[in-house]
Amino acid sequence: GESVGLHLPTLSVQEGDNSIINCAYSNSASDYFIWYKQESGKGPQFIIDIRSNMDKRQGQRVAVLLNKTVKHLSLQIAATQPGDSAVYFCAESLGGATNKLIFGTGTLLAVQP
Amino acid sequence: GAVVSQHPSWVICKSGTSVKIECRSLDFQATTMFWYRQFPKQSLMLMATSNEGSKATYEQGVEKDKFLINHASLTLSTLTVTSAHPEDSSFYICSARPKSSYNEQFFGPGTRLTVL
Numbered sequence: 001g002e003s004v005g006l007h008l009p010t011l012s013v014q015e016g017d018n019s020i021i022n023c024a025y026s027n028s029a030s031d032y033f034i035w036y037k038q039e040s041g042k043g044p045q046f047i048i049d050i051r052s053n054m055d056k057r058q059g060q061r062v063a064v065l066l067n068k069t070v071k072h073l074s075l076q077i078a079a080t081q082p083g084d085s086a087v088y089f090c091a092e093s094l095g096g097a098t099n100k101l102i103f104g105t106g107t108l109l110a111v112q113p
Numbered sequence: 114g115a116v117v118s119q120h121p122s123w124v125i126c127k128s129g130t131s132v133k134i135e136c137r138s139l140d141f142q143a144t145t146m147f148w149y150r151q152f153p154k155q156s157l158m159l160m161a162t163s164n165e166g167s168k169a170t171y172e173q174g175v176e177k178d179k180f181l182i183n184h185a186s187l188t189l190s191t192l193t194v195t196s197a198h199p200e201d202s203s204f205y206i207c208s209a210r211p212k213s214s215y216n217e218q219f220f221g222p223g224t225r226l227t228v229l
Contacts, residue, residue: 008154032216043206043220089156093216101218103157
């Protein structure tokens with residue numbers, strides 16, 4: 001299950017199960033959202049993105065759901081594998097001239113064999 | 114394609130010295146590059162936005178005289194941490210936005226800075 005405390009929120013799942021990682025974003029004007037995977041000591045790796053005019057976008061083994069009403073984003077990973085163990089960040093794109101990204105707090109996904 | 118490199122990948126320096134970190138887009142031109150700092154078990158915090166040929170735009174609370182950014186070409190941006198102190202020890206990550214793109218950012222592998 002999920003736990004939130006002084007450390008990074010952690011989601012622990014069994015290999016083969018589906019994972020759902022949640023994220024709340026802050027700016028109702030954000031129009032583009034991205035999920036990144038970050039392994040220890042490495043830079044973020046793009047997983048999937050979604051524009052604000054969509055509710056869901058499906059990838060090969062991942063999907064992103066967007067609920068603009070409550071400013072909530074989720075990442076679904078099907079048949080989670082040990083190689084999926086990493087920290088996952090959502091990011092919102094603020095648009096405008098610089099269109100910078102604001103990252104969420106992150107969730108550590110721990111896949112148990 | 115869309116590879117971003119950083120050099121060095123890690124650096125250890127003495128307090129009071131300056132350290133330069135390079136960020137290169139290897140196979141595309143980037144009009145905009147971004148610099149982030151990440152402390153252990155925390156998220157990426159945007160430090161500054163760097164546009165080729167112009168001054169960087171710093172986020173609130175980031176000292177521009179402490180973190181010097183130069184974006185002299187469409188493939189290279191540098192971050193210099195001046196007079197580094199132990200509290201500057203962190204993981205520094207850059208990203209680059211292709212010239213033709215509005216939303217995309219490609220991230221470098223990061224640079225681990227340790228100040229003794």
